[in-house]
Amino acid sequence: LSAAPESVRAGGMVALIERKKRGGELDEAELRWICDGYLSGEIPDYQVAAWLMAVRWQGMSDAETLALTRALEGTGATLDWGGLERTAVDKHSTGGVGDKTSLILVPLMTAAGAAFVKMSGRGLGHTGGTLDKLESIPGFDVALSLDALRAQVRRIGCALVGQSPELVPGDGALYALRDVTGTVDSLPLIASSIMSKKLAAGAPVIVLDVKFGSGAFMRTIEEARTLAAIMVRIGEGAGRRVRAVLSPMEEPLGCTVGNALEIREVIDTLHGRGPRDLWELVLELGTHLMLLAGLAADEERARSRLGELRDSGAGARCFAELIRAQGGDPRVVEEPERLPSAPRVVALTAPEAGWVARVDARTVGDAALELGAGRRTKSDVLDLSVGIRLLAKTGDRVEAGAPLAELHAARVEDAERAGRALLEAYRVEAEPPPVPSATYEVVG
Amino acid sequence: LSAAPESVRAGGMVALIERKKRGGELDEAELRWICDGYLSGEIPDYQVAAWLMAVRWQGMSDAETLALTRALEGTGATLDWGGLERTAVDKHSTGGVGDKTSLILVPLMTAAGAAFVKMSGRGLGHTGGTLDKLESIPGFDVALSLDALRAQVRRIGCALVGQSPELVPGDGALYALRDVTGTVDSLPLIASSIMSKKLAAGAPVIVLDVKFGSGAFMRTIEEARTLAAIMVRIGEGAGRRVRAVLSPMEEPLGCTVGNALEIREVIDTLHGRGPRDLWELVLELGTHLMLLAGLAADEERARSRLGELRDSGAGARCFAELIRAQGGDPRVVEEPERLPSAPRVVALTAPEAGWVARVDARTVGDAALELGAGRRTKSDVLDLSVGIRLLAKTGDRVEAGAPLAELHAARVEDAERAGRALLEAYRVEAEPPPVPSATYEVVG
Numbered sequence: 001l002s003a004a005p006e007s008v009r010a011g012g013m014v015a016l017i018e019r020k021k022r023g024g025e026l027d028e029a030e031l032r033w034i035c036d037g038y039l040s041g042e043i044p045d046y047q048v049a050a051w052l053m054a055v056r057w058q059g060m061s062d063a064e065t066l067a068l069t070r071a072l073e074g075t076g077a078t079l080d081w082g083g084l085e086r087t088a089v090d091k092h093s094t095g096g097v098g099d100k101t102s103l104i105l106v107p108l109m110t111a112a113g114a115a116f117v118k119m120s121g122r123g124l125g126h127t128g129g130t131l132d133k134l135e136s137i138p139g140f141d142v143a144l145s146l147d148a149l150r151a152q153v154r155r156i157g158c159a160l161v162g163q164s165p166e167l168v169p170g171d172g173a174l175y176a177l178r179d180v181t182g183t184v185d186s187l188p189l190i191a192s193s194i195m196s197k198k199l200a201a202g203a204p205v206i207v208l209d210v211k212f213g214s215g216a217f218m219r220t221i222e223e224a225r226t227l228a229a230i231m232v233r234i235g236e237g238a239g240r241r242v243r244a245v246l247s248p249m250e251e252p253l254g255c256t257v258g259n260a261l262e263i264r265e266v267i268d269t270l271h272g273r274g275p276r277d278l279w280e281l282v283l284e285l286g287t288h289l290m291l292l293a294g295l296a297a298d299e300e301r302a303r304s305r306l307g308e309l310r311d312s313g314a315g316a317r318c319f320a321e322l323i324r325a326q327g328g329d330p331r332v333v334e335e336p337e338r339l340p341s342a343p344r345v346v347a348l349t350a351p352e353a354g355w356v357a358r359v360d361a362r363t364v365g366d367a368a369l370e371l372g373a374g375r376r377t378k379s380d381v382l383d384l385s386v387g388i389r390l391l392a393k394t395g396d397r398v399e400a401g402a403p404l405a406e407l408h409a410a411r412v413e414d415a416e417r418a419g420r421a422l423l424e425a426y427r428v429e430a431e432p433p434p435v436p437s438a439t440y441e442v443v444g
Numbered sequence: 445l446s447a448a449p450e451s452v453r454a455g456g457m458v459a460l461i462e463r464k465k466r467g468g469e470l471d472e473a474e475l476r477w478i479c480d481g482y483l484s485g486e487i488p489d490y491q492v493a494a495w496l497m498a499v500r501w502q503g504m505s506d507a508e509t510l511a512l513t514r515a516l517e518g519t520g521a522t523l524d525w526g527g528l529e530r531t532a533v534d535k536h537s538t539g540g541v542g543d544k545t546s547l548i549l550v551p552l553m554t555a556a557g558a559a560f561v562k563m564s565g566r567g568l569g570h571t572g573g574t575l576d577k578l579e580s581i582p583g584f585d586v587a588l589s590l591d592a593l594r595a596q597v598r599r600i601g602c603a604l605v606g607q608s609p610e611l612v613p614g615d616g617a618l619y620a621l622r623d624v625t626g627t628v629d630s631l632p633l634i635a636s637s638i639m640s641k642k643l644a645a646g647a648p649v650i651v652l653d654v655k656f657g658s659g660a661f662m663r664t665i666e667e668a669r670t671l672a673a674i675m676v677r678i679g680e681g682a683g684r685r686v687r688a689v690l691s692p693m694e695e696p697l698g699c700t701v702g703n704a705l706e707i708r709e710v711i712d713t714l715h716g717r718g719p720r721d722l723w724e725l726v727l728e729l730g731t732h733l734m735l736l737a738g739l740a741a742d743e744e745r746a747r748s749r750l751g752e753l754r755d756s757g758a759g760a761r762c763f764a765e766l767i768r769a770q771g772g773d774p775r776v777v778e779e780p781e782r783l784p785s786a787p788r789v790v791a792l793t794a795p796e797a798g799w800v801a802r803v804d805a806r807t808v809g810d811a812a813l814e815l816g817a818g819r820r821t822k823s824d825v826l827d828l829s830v831g832i833r834l835l836a837k838t839g840d841r842v843e844a845g846a847p848l849a850e851l852h853a854a855r856v857e858d859a860e861r862a863g864r865a866l867l868e869a870y871r872v873e874a875e876p877p878p879v880p881s882a883t884y885e886v887v888g
């Protein structure tokens with residue numbers, strides 16, 4: 001446990017709350033004392049709750065946010081990939097509907113010569129997190145010990161696992177308290193939570209996918225830009241190479257929302273048959289990873305290398321190897337029909353002809369939740385087979401009665417209920433919508 | 445227990461915290477649900493702590509502050525003095541060094557024909573609270589049951605007791621949490637805490653003594669004015685007759701600081717031998733009580749009536765009757781040497797000649813604390829006999845080597861240590877200071 005700093009010996013936790021409340025700053029020793037003391041039970045949760053609300057109120061400078069990140073990182077073990085031949089890379093997405101980029105990037109970047117250890121969560125909401133998606137692959141084990149993880153990365157260069165409870169236990173504890181005290185939506189708390197896990201995971205290269213829009217936690221690009229800048233400065237302050245990509249989350253990423261359905265789309269994409277928007281974002285994030293890891297000399301060469309690795313099947317083979325290493329059935333990569341599938345597939349049809357002007361990501365997510373693809377509460381059990389496949393997205397022409405989407409459901413009633421919700425996500429207009437900009441804003 | 449309002453059924457306590465955090469308002473049903481739920485243990489303290497900090501951040505409108513006051517009042521029993529012949533009056537002071545006005549006003553106003561039930565606390569700091577001062581009277585019992593209290597008021601018209609645990613239990617619980625979460629200094633929380641106890645105590649007439657200055661909780665007259673205005677509006681909103689007096693607390697009130705020493709000064713004042721500043725404030729507060737209770741037609745007649753009641757000995761006799769009713773030795777009123785006295789009395793002398801320009805109240809309080817007159821923590825045991833008697837106050841001429849004050853101590857070492865602290869309180873200058881304004885600002 002951290003020794004109490006002088007300020008704490010003089011005034012205890014109340015003095016630190018008072019200082020934060022008045023807009024002052026805490027230093028790393030003080031924040032370390034709070035994080036360690038909360039974990040050990042020496043600082044009661046009501047004092048930590050008051051401090052969290054004071055942080056939500058007054059914010060934190062870059063220096064204080066970095067100090068909190070370091071303090072959180074220090075609550076547990078940290079990984080060090082310095083002994084590898086490969087450069088370790090990592091990425092994080094702030095989350096969106098249909099986001100399966102990690103599952104494509106991990107094998108592709110490993111094929112490119114990086115080491116990629118991706119720790120993921122389960123998450124609440126629309127669909128499961130990356131872990132749930134992976135568990136739709138028969139046999140896949142996401143719970144590796146740190147020793148098994150290190151051995152696998154030395155052997156095959158990558159791993160896709162759950163957040164280790166040995167890393168940053170303070171973050172989980174603090175997040176649980178934020179969740180019940182109205183202090184989730186604080187940028188420095190969000191940034192330090194994300195970055196503490198990235199720092200502890202040990203990769204010197206980190207690319208952040210910060211999403212904005214109706215289906216994202218950050219509703220506007222301005223908020224996303226602010227969060228991205230904070231996280232990049234934390235990472236750089238901790239000596240990492242970091243870049244953030246701001247990506248829109250107005251409509252779902254790719255065409256599938258639902259755990260096994262998304263794994264199918266990952267496999268399709270690795271085979272060169274994936275949806276364009278998904279592949280574009282993979283290329284964008286992958287390019288920054290390549291450049292920061294020194295695996296490509298410039299952007300153009302990074303992009304073409306990633307294309308080659310896909311087209312040669314190297315990425316797909318790497319995914320199969322990863323699945324085998326973690327106990328899953330690697331045949332799914334060539335035979336995706338081995339993934340669980342829902343007994344009922346019901347089409348949602350367009351009530352009238354026109355151009356799709358919008359497919360609202362959040363509403364699609366809610367419809368997937370109706371089908372059982374996601375969790376409303378932590379104890380909900382997912383149906384990994386159910387979900388939504390979008391057949392028409394923004395900019396597509398549809399005729400009256402033509403299918404807009406497929407609902408993969410356990411029961412016809414579920415499909416009907418979710419179909420009514422999904423129809424609300426679609427806006428069909430008489431004129432084609434403007435073509436959206438295809439470039440991403442990059443921070444760092 | 446209050447039924448959960450609709451908002452709570454929908455979003456729980458987190459929804460209420462979120463609303464407050466964004467600057468919204470809670471209504472009386474929601475605040476009642478929080479107060480009752482916290483007391484019953486159904487709402488965990490960490491959620492109440494986060495809400496308190498959100499209140500400290502966003503403040504409260506008058507309507508919300510009144511609603512919280514009502515919600516707190518509703519956590520316990522309330523008193524009703526409607527059946528008395530006399531009009532019940534009450535007063536509250538926000539606290540200062542050497543403040544013993546309640547002990548003079550209660551007998552004086554009772555002699556004037558009011559009913560006066562004063563509930564007081566013990567408090568931390570410089571000296572004990574009113575209760576501790578009373579307990580320096582041998583045998584005096586401050587813990588009456590509500591039934592005993594009602595019977596005594598019917599019989600003799602007054603009582604001086606501790607805050608009943610049956611009244612406003614929610615305030616004590618909330619205050620204890622505020623104390624350890626950095627949320628004490630919120631005007632709506634301060635105002636609702638004070639006024640909930642005044643409303644529950646049932647008097648239709650309330651006079652508030654809101655102190656400002658170095659020795660007061662409110663450092664500036666502006667803060668005091670704001671707090672006074674909030675409390676007056678709460679009281680009026682609840683249908684009471686309320687007025688607030690803003691009184692300075694730069695130097696101690698009267699000449700004594702310390703429990704038994706202050707009781708001596710109370711007795712001196714009731715006998716017409718008290719210090720001028722103390723009597724002036726008693727007259728000011730008493731005048732407003734007389735006017736609001738309909739016991740005097742105008743300010744001049746109120747003041748002269750109070751003077752008569754003092755000079756005739758009616759106030760002193762009333763004090764003796766009150767002491768007897770509560771088990772104390774009433775002979776102290778004529779023989780104050782029966783009060784406990786400290787074994788050592790050491791003089792503090794002026795190092796140089798000049799005019800006293802300032803006797804800093806807070807520093808005098810700290811010196812009294814050094815002697816053992818006050819509590820640093822709730823568990824400290826007071827020495828009721830010790831304290832300070834100021835022999836020179838602002839505006840007085842002193843010669844080098846002449847006594848500035850007496851230190852009444854248990855041991856000579858205590859007196860020496862406290863004497864060094866007390867000397868810091870005095871500022872002696874070559875020129876006489878300007879004569880301070882003798883008028884009080886009144887709110888309401």
